[in-house]
Amino acid sequence: MQGLNEDVVCEFLAAHPDVLERIVTGPTVTRETFQRWSLRRASLTRKHSRKDFGDATLESRRRAILDHADNRVRILYELSQFCAQLVGTEAVELVIQNNEGAFTCKKTSEGELKLRKASFFSNNALWLTCLELSSTLVLKLKKHRKPASYVQSIINCAHQTIGELHFFVPVPETEKRWLNTLCMWASSVNYFAELSTHALASNGTEETHDNVARQRKLANFLLDVAKSIFHDIVSMDSVIIKVMNFAQKLVDADRASLFLVDAKSKEIYARIFDVGTGEEEHSRLSDTPQKEIRFDISKGIAGYVASTGEGLNIEEAYEDERFNAEVDSKTGYVTKTILCMPIFIRGAVIGVVQMVNKHTGVFTKQDEDSFEIFAVYCGLALHHAKLYDKIRRSEQKYRVALEVLAYHSVCNKDEVNKLKKIQINERVMELETFDFNGMRLSELEKPLYAVYMFRTLFSETLRFDVDDLTRFVLTVRKNYRRVAYHNWAHGWSVAHAMFVLLMKNKSLFTPNEALALFVSCLCHDLDHRGKNNAYMKTMSTPLAAIYTTSVMEHHHFNQTVTILQQDGHNILKSLTSDEYKQTLGLIKHCILATDLALFFANKARLNKIVDAGDFDITSPDHRSLTQAVLMTGCDLIASAKPWSIQTETVKVIFEEFYDQGDAERLSGKQPMAMMDRQQAHQLPQMQVGFMRGICLPCYELIGKVLPRAISLRDRCEYNATKWEELATEQKKSEEKLST
Ligand SMILES: Nc1nc2c(ncn2[C@@H]2O[C@H](COP(=O)(O)O)[C@@H](O)[C@H]2O)c(=O)[nH]1
Numbered sequence: 001m002q003g004l005n006e007d008v009v010c011e012f013l014a015a016h017p018d019v020l021e022r023i024v025t026g027p028t029v030t031r032e033t034f035q036r037w038s039l040r041r042a043s044l045t046r047k048h049s050r051k052d053f054g055d056a057t058l059e060s061r062r063r064a065i066l067d068h069a070d071n072r073v074r075i076l077y078e079l080s081q082f083c084a085q086l087v088g089t090e091a092v093e094l095v096i097q098n099n100e101g102a103f104t105c106k107k108t109s110e111g112e113l114k115l116r117k118a119s120f121f122s123n124n125a126l127w128l129t130c131l132e133l134s135s136t137l138v139l140k141l142k143k144h145r146k147p148a149s150y151v152q153s154i155i156n157c158a159h160q161t162i163g164e165l166h167f168f169v170p171v172p173e174t175e176k177r178w179l180n181t182l183c184m185w186a187s188s189v190n191y192f193a194e195l196s197t198h199a200l201a202s203n204g205t206e207e208t209h210d211n212v213a214r215q216r217k218l219a220n221f222l223l224d225v226a227k228s229i230f231h232d233i234v235s236m237d238s239v240i241i242k243v244m245n246f247a248q249k250l251v252d253a254d255r256a257s258l259f260l261v262d263a264k265s266k267e268i269y270a271r272i273f274d275v276g277t278g279e280e281e282h283s284r285l286s287d288t289p290q291k292e293i294r295f296d297i298s299k300g301i302a303g304y305v306a307s308t309g310e311g312l313n314i315e316e317a318y319e320d321e322r323f324n325a326e327v328d329s330k331t332g333y334v335t336k337t338i339l340c341m342p343i344f345i346r347g348a349v350i351g352v353v354q355m356v357n358k359h360t361g362v363f364t365k366q367d368e369d370s371f372e373i374f375a376v377y378c379g380l381a382l383h384h385a386k387l388y389d390k391i392r393r394s395e396q397k398y399r400v401a402l403e404v405l406a407y408h409s410v411c412n413k414d415e416v417n418k419l420k421k422i423q424i425n426e427r428v429m430e431l432e433t434f435d436f437n438g439m440r441l442s443e444l445e446k447p448l449y450a451v452y453m454f455r456t457l458f459s460e461t462l463r464f465d466v467d468d469l470t471r472f473v474l475t476v477r478k479n480y481r482r483v484a485y486h487n488w489a490h491g492w493s494v495a496h497a498m499f500v501l502l503m504k505n506k507s508l509f510t511p512n513e514a515l516a517l518f519v520s521c522l523c524h525d526l527d528h529r530g531k532n533n534a535y536m537k538t539m540s541t542p543l544a545a546i547y548t549t550s551v552m553e554h555h556h557f558n559q560t561v562t563i564l565q566q567d568g569h570n571i572l573k574s575l576t577s578d579e580y581k582q583t584l585g586l587i588k589h590c591i592l593a594t595d596l597a598l599f600f601a602n603k604a605r606l607n608k609i610v611d612a613g614d615f616d617i618t619s620p621d622h623r624s625l626t627q628a629v630l631m632t633g634c635d636l637i638a639s640a641k642p643w644s645i646q647t648e649t650v651k652v653i654f655e656e657f658y659d660q661g662d663a664e665r666l667s668g669k670q671p672m673a674m675m676d677r678q679q680a681h682q683l684p685q686m687q688v689g690f691m692r693g694i695c696l697p698c699y700e701l702i703g704k705v706l707p708r709a710i711s712l713r714d715r716c717e718y719n720a721t722k723w724e725e726l727a728t729e730q731k732k733s734e735e736k737l738s739t
Contacts, residue, residue, distance in 0.1 A: 005697055006600060028673070072096075072190060076154065076163050077105055077113055079186045083152065083165050086182065087175050091168035093148070097161050152179045156191040159372075188222060188373075214250075218370060221246050222377060240381050244353070247374040251339060251367040253355035258378065259302045260351045262294075268306050268352065269294035293327060300324030302352045305340045309349050311372060314338040315362045339363040341375040345383050353378050410566050411474035419444070419470050424452045431496070432503050434712060435642050438493045439649075446492045447473045450522060453499040454571075457518060461511035463574035472569045476523055479559055483530030484656040485649070495522040497634040504708040508617065509627075512575070512583050517627060519560070519571075520590035521634050526559035528552060530656045531663070533595070538669065550595040557591040586627070593628035594635045599694070602628045603701055610704050617705075626705055633702045633712065639695040639719060640712040646719045654683060681734070684726035691720035 013020040024034065073096060080094040094105040095118050103115035148166035156162050240258060248256035259268040270293040297303045304322045305312055317323045317335040328335055337358050343351040353375055355363065430436055431449060441449060450473045480488035498521040502514050509517065533551045536544040547554040564570050572580055593602065606625045609615050616622055638649035661671030673679045674686050699713035
């Protein structure tokens with residue numbers, strides 16, 4: 001019978017999809033795993049289908065927009081194509097809303113845009129305000145139409161819905177935010193394009209020219225504000241003042257103020273007050289609390305607008321009972337006309353922009369329209385300002401945390417002096433065998449031997465400071481957590497295995513490659529929490545938010561670099577900058593290779609090369625694959641140790657597995673059998689699977705490439721047989737019990 005290995009299994013499953021379906025839909029694959037697999041498949045498919053925004057694509061889109069600037073349908077169609085590319089899907093439908101109703105828009109094979117009545121739009125009030133929009137624009141979909149996974153509304157500056165994009169694939173949150181911004185911009189620019197086209201199309205009276213000039217000025221300014229918001233994010237206040245200055249000139253007001261809502265105290269306070277005209281343009285930013293103008297949200301015109309979300313155009317302030325004369329009395333200023341608009345973020349009023357005393361007459365309907373648009377841009381600027389402040393604050397907090405951690409996670413002088421007092425001068429021959437049992441070394445001997453191994457390997461090829469080396473090893477030890485298996489003893493044991501491999505194959509790798517391999521082994525599980533990548537993802541841990549693949553392995557590498565960067569720890573400092581960069585890149589490659597999920601592909605590729613007789617250790621690709629497989633071989637070295645060490649190690653491995661299983665069960669998830677202490681009786685059988693399915697193929701491959709390491713395969717084979725004997729005994733005793 002053909003040996004059971006991964007290729008055979010894959011071949012069998014490919015030939016028997018029903019068996020694969022039974023496994024995938026059976027109890028061994030949890031719902032979360034199945035969902036994760038289908039999401040990964042969806043995103044892989046999307047990634048492949050996503051066309052990039054290459055220059056040619058962008059240019060053709062830009063041309064299409066310019067050539068059809070007066071054609072809203074075409075503009076919106078081009079927008080929909082952009083959005084589809086952004087999300088990386090073609091499963092998107094454009095629905096256009098106009099006076100006659102809603103229409104789906106599709107491009108024919110001749111390139112024409114065809115509109116078809118889409119009678120599934122529910123609202124009859126075609127032009128809805130922004131506030132009402134989110135609540136009432138509910139699509140009643142026809143039975144036969146597949147419901148959209150995500151609907152992006154397209155709202156113009158006059159808060160009118162001019163269309164929707166229906167996506168039939170899941171859209172990630174990040175993409176949703178980009179779609180929102182893209183659609184807001186496109187519809188704003190389209191709105192002004194239509195306005196100026198409309199104005200130019202009319203009889204060209206003097207008033208129209210002013211109107212067009214005003215609208216063009218408005219459009220140019222809006223684009224200018226957008227640029228400064230996205231490029232000038234540091235001084236958001238200057239952007240907001242710029243917006244206020246322009247708004248004030250546009251509506252010809254004497255003064256302008258921006259108030260923010262303090263939801264906690266139910267007050268509003270002037271964030272920017274009395275932006276004057278002319279020389280006072282750079283107004284006071286009321287960031288000094290004692291000067292802050294602050295009053296209850298129930299007071300004044302600004303308070304009324306903030307609490308109702310309704311804009312107001314007041315012609316005689318003192319005749320309006322809502323007006324609060326207190327501020328005038330404090331400033332000696334006489335308010336007559338007021339134009340006041342709410343600023344919305346996600347449907348909530350976060351502030352109010354207020355123009356005071358139009359220089360000639362009262363604020364007009366046109367002022368209201370223009371000012372309403374500014375309220376949107378003020379909101380955008382404020383929103384970015386808030387986000388940016390939040391990021392800046394969390395960055396400072398992160399820096400402080402890192403400083404504190406760096407101080408406490410670095411070895412201290414006593415530890416260094418203690419270790420330096422002991423010197424190993426003669427060669428430790430027993431250390432140069434795979435069977436050496438690192439578990440019997442004391443907490444002091446392990447770092448001592450780690451320094452010895454490093455010096456034995458690199459004294460002749462690398463200039464390094466022994467104190468740096470001592471500090472580096474002791475700090476590495478300190479940054480392994482006291483978990484059952486993935487602790488300093490494991491890191492040491494993996495480094496020892498690499499030490500033996502390198503001593504037996506001295507000319508195989510260059511000094512810097514050997515250095516990267518040894519350092520990688522010593523550091524490959526730094527700060528491991530005793531939980532695997534699947535757990536980190538399922539529990540949505542911060543690490544899983546940072547790294548999408550090989551979560552823990554990326555973290556282990558990051559920790560390695562952090563330690564190297566600590567004062568007095570850089571054992572690589574004698575390398576040139578190119579060598580340093582190259583060696584660090586190889587350390588990253590090696591540490592990431594210890595992600596067992598990557599091993600199968602590495603093994604298959606290297607086996608194929610070796611079996612085809614093409615293996616060439618001088619080929620960079622073959623070297624890189626060899627290094628990756630050697631890392632796995634060292635990582636699993638416990639499976640190729642003498643039986644007593646193997647059983648001792650497996651005990652702590654499963655202790656750690658069961659800790660993870662307990663944590664999963666506590667969070668309401670069913671742990672996999674290997675991590676379920678209620679399945680402990682299956683341990684021997686599971687070990688057989690692990691040894692024969694992973695360890696043995698690994699050492700067989702290593703034996704092909706490094707003949708001097710074939711002993712690992714033999715030792716592993718012996719241990720696998722021992723586990724099989726135990727599994728058989730276990731099975732017999734269970735059968736006896738059940739009879
Ligand atoms: N079932 C077993 N799993 C084992 C054994 N030895 C190691 N392992 C697991 O393999 C990976 C190795 O990656 P690492 O870099 O995290 O050490 C890890 O998940 C170990 O738990 C074994 O004998 N049996």
